[in-house]
Amino acid sequence: MTKKYTYLFREGNEHMRELLGGKGANLAEMSNLGMPVPYGFTITTEACTQYYQDNECINDEIKAQIFEYLDKLEAQSGKKLGDTNNPLLVSVRSGARASMPGMMDTILNLGMNDTVVETVAKLTDNPRFAYDSYRRFVQMYSDVVMGLNKSRFEKIIDDVKATRGIESDLDLTADDMKELVVRFKQFYNEQLHTDFPQDPKEQLMGAIEAVFRSWNNERAIYYRRMNNIPSSWGTAVNVQMMVFGNMGNDCGTGVAFTRNPSTGEKKLYGEFLMNAQGEDVVAGIRTPQTIDHLKEVAPQAYDKFLEICDTLEKHYRNMQDMEFTIEKGQLFMLQTRNGKRTAQAALKIATDMVDEGAITTDEALMMVEPQQLDSLLHPMFDPDALKAATPITTGLPASPGAGSGEIVFSAEEAIQAKEEGRKVILVRLETSPEDIEGMSASEAILTVRGGMTSHAAVVARGMGACCVAGCSAIEMHEEEGYFVVNGQRFNRGDVISVDGSTGNVYGQAIKSVPAAITGDFERFMEWADQRRTLQVRTNADTPRDAKQAYEFGAQGIGLTRTEHMFFEGDRIKAMREMIVSKTTEQRRAALAKIEPMQRKDFEGLYEAMQGQPVTIRYLDPPLHEFLPKTDEEIAELADEMKMPKEELDAVIANLHEFNPMLGHRGVRLAITFPEIAEMQTLAVITAAINVQNRHPEWNIEPEIMIPLVGSVHELKFVKNIVSKTADKLIKDSNVDMKYHVGTMIEIPRAALLADEIAQEAEFFSFGTNDLTQMTFGFSRDDAGSFLSDYYDDNIFDSDPFAHLDTKGVGKLIQIAAQGGRKTRPDIKLGICGEHGGDPASIDFCQQVGLNYVSCSPYRVPIARLAAAQAAIKFGK
Structure with a gap:
């Protein structure tokens, strides 16, 4: 059976969003609800996908269906495209399944040509309207289909207005509009060396193809990357009979929301223009009137619109954003969709609608996009x-x-x-x-x-x-x-x-x-916390960051990068002293200077978290990162170390690595220099004991994370050092304290051998930054120089360092989670890379069954909401 690529509005419904796109599905639903929707049909997202598979060509099968449904539209409307007695004019609009306002292209008044415009002028007894519609069509078609910038046409309009001595487009007469059409077509011919197309079917196919093309224009690609929308979705195209808001003063067009999209207030909110077409309102060229004035200008249309607004909000159980046109006093609905809103408005609308009994708390949680919360933080x-x-x-x-x-x-x-x-x-x-x-x-x-x-x-x-x-x-x-x-x-x-x-x-x-979580925000986040099963921790290296995260609802620290504590003042000097030391005794002496500083830092973290778990990662980067770079700094360090500069130059040169990301770092440092792990364990455990003694009501259980492990033998070696040091400290302090030793899974080998590594590791934390880097073979520091080409060519939809690669990196995480649980059923599993604050990645963590995600402090509320939404979506 031939695949169906086209649907009349009345053949679809709101559940066909993936096929019909958001606009097509909602037009179908409004039609089925008996609302005044101009007739039309939708060309599916699958047709767009096929267009790209066919090397950006609309194949004969799809063309045949388009013309078949054009015949059906003509039968419904009683009008015919290109007819000289009763012509049909249509709009051609994009409609992806996810709302992408303004990102793709639209063409209005299609079907106009030199003969049709005269027919429209006679039928309406309004030549100005007819030629205004024609000049708009020429301008839109030239811009969207043929790539002639619309600003060039605006200059022609300005020239005509200047010649006539007028300032407003509304003051242009019918003759002025005729002149504009002539000059527009002349400009078209000069630029493209061909006449403006007069065949409406040629116009239609050109417009449909342009909408398909616009799925991959620069702004659409950028919007998709920003909103994590896959390029494989494609866009539908809606071909709809035109209704006209620019036929006179009893006509108009507008955009309205069922509630205020800025504040969330339960009050109809919007704008309209009389004697205008739809693009005039959103383009901002003319200043519109507020929607409440419509009841004075067109009271019958206003009353009908109020009724429809109420019906649509109740039907979709969400605030609606609608476009409408009034033609000769009669209201027509051109679109409805869940309205974009500010974060403040989103929270107020969600909580208000729960209080009104209109929606459940689960529905309220799904109404707010997690990323929106960022603006409140x-x-x-x-x-x-x-x-x-x-x-x-x-x-x-x-x-x-x-x-x-x-x-x-x-x-x-x-x-x-x-x-x-x-x-x-x-x-x-x-x-x-x-x-x-x-x-x-x-x-x-x-x-x-x-x-x-x-x-x-x-x-x-x-x-x-x-x-x-x-x-x-x-x-x-x-x-x-x-x-x-x-x-x-x-x-x-x-x-x-x-x-x-x-x-x-x-x-x-x-x-x-600073921002604060209060009022609707606080109440909403309480609902999220009640619903989610994933814990949300934070990545924090300082007590200040940890305190901020705790105030934002973090349930512990999932990652403290201890190396960030080594770069300040006296610490960097002691660290450099340790690195250039020739003997273990010299290294221990240098580390002894650092230990009290680290201990104080860890105490601050434990205090900020008030008994919540704190995971501390041991030293990770290669040692050369701590050494001076300039001749002046090297000479200063040589003087402090009482060693010849040439000797220090040799040490620095010896530590230089060709690929330090794959070099002497992480667990390898602790194996070469066990005294580093000893010092860090002394700081971690002593700090925990001190804070526990100050706050006996807290239950502090340090979590020590060994980075870059690829073999169980590496982990076992370092764990023995940690355990020996920690056990003695705890015994000597006469306290009852547990601690846990785990590892960061960031090497593919560790993921594949997780069942072995879990013999020693009490927890896994997936370091997805490095795991992504090592799985792809991309440097996250350098990939930006070429990834833009991947986006442009649709090789990647998004940055794998921003949104987790669930196919490749995700498979390694699944293997590691299964392997770890097989060996140690109670193993704790978390994620602490940048993906821990990304809603799409949190969906994946929920499905894999991780225990927690960890993210930067300002993303904690975002992760809390995303985790609640993941629990709702995946039923866990």
Whole structure:
């Protein structure tokens, strides 16, 4: 049987999202609910996948089905594409299964040509509308299908307005619109050396192919990587009968949310424009009216819309983001989807809907994207500092948060500044989808044009970025590198501050204050903790980090990197002294200087964790990393060590390794220099005893982790040193204390021989940074120089150092978990690489049955929620 690549809206439903994409599935569902949805059909995501398999060509089988369903659409609508009596015009829109607002392409008014436009003008008795629709189509088609930048067409519009002495597009007459069509087509011919296509079926196939192509445009690829969306999903294409909001003053278009996407308030929230088409609202070219004014302009449509909003929110059990058009007073629904919202709004909506009895706590937990919480965990502006500051202007509070930084005027500048470690505010007349990477690199986004549903606002809310939009008081001089507001000039590089909660913009840097988990946030996280089965620990090397993580809900420390404690002041000197020592006695003397410092650090960690488990990894990096690099530093150390500089040069040269990541490090150091393991054990156990004595109510059980083990014999050798030292300390102190010795699984051999290693290891912690590096054979420090090519060519969907490679690295983790449990059924299993704070990787940890994940302090709440969602999804 031939595969079905096309579905009428009425043939689908909301459960067919993978096939029909989010937009197609929801249009089908609204149609089945009896809502006023213009007729249409969906070309499936499988057709997109087939398009790429066929070397970016739509095959004959898919073409045949498209034209078959075009016939069905014509029969439903009573109109015909290209007809000179009753022409059908359609929109062609993308629709991936995951919402990707603004990332892919859309074409409106398709089917217009030189004869159809005259028919439309006569049928509507509105030549201006007809030619306005035609010039929009030429501009969109030229941009999206043929790659002619839309800004070139905007310049032609500006030229016509200047000639006519008018400022607004609305003041363009029918004759002006006709002139624009002529000039647009002339420009098209000049650039492409061919006439603008007049055959509507040729137009349709060109548009469909362009939407398929847009699945792999730069902004879509970047958005997918940022949101962990696989390239294999593809996008569906929706072909839908046009309804027109630009036929006159009884027509309009708008975007609305069933609740406020910035604050979460239970109140209809949105914007509309009369005598406009859909793209006008989100593009920010005209300033729209708020949705509550619609009841005055089009009361019947407004009442019907309120009814539909209520129905959709109850049906989808979530806040909805909807697009609508009013044609001659009649309401039509063009889209609904779960609305993007700020983190504050997400928490309020989730908790409110539970209180309203609309959803369960499990549903509430699934409504909030874990990554969103990040915006709540970073500093906000200090209220006292705000009182002392005066805004230079105020715009629309499009996405809450606070950001201070240098002014930049382009996405490219923002990206470069981030790479240089500078904080910036991206200031734009209006943002477009191409700006997404620059928006992501900025502390905040500030736009002159656009409303609360503009591209800048929607994308900023989705990524948790601070945004103030529609700041019309700003006079932009982007090419000259400055803007003026209320007579005051601000140049590129000047520092400003943006408050996305109030819309205020300040001409100075403003002090920030730490975030806190309170109110809806605290209550929501309590639900998450009740639901999850994975514990969440933190990676912390200092008491300050450990304290922050504990306040964010960490249940212990999964990784303390002790080498980070060696680089300060006197410690680095003692460490260098140890490294260049020639005898064991000299090394012990140097280590004796370090031990009290390490002990104090460990006491601080135990205190911060208040009896929760603390896993301390022994010295890992190669010794050359601690040695001086410059001639001046080498001479200074030689003088301190009372040795000739030439001799120290020789020691440093001897320690240099061609590939130190695979060299003399980790457990190998403890085997060569057992006194290092002795010193660290003395510090770990003595610190634990001291804190236990101060806090008898706590149960402190140190966890000692030996890194880079690849053989059970390595672990056994070092464990004997640890046990001998620790047992004597505990016995001499007359305390009842348990401790545990385990290893970090970061070498493929260790994963494969985990059953053997578990004979000595009481716990495994998967160090996925190195495990990924060694499994792929990539250097995580250098891979960035070529991985971008892998993304561009769809070899990888994402960075394997950011999202766990579940196929390869994941298989090693599964083998190790099974092997470890076979030998030691009660073995504790955790993960402490960067993947420990990544929601997709946490899903995998839940499925494998690990005991805990460990992540950086500011990702602890994210991991707590991701772990709860994983428990809900996978039923464990």
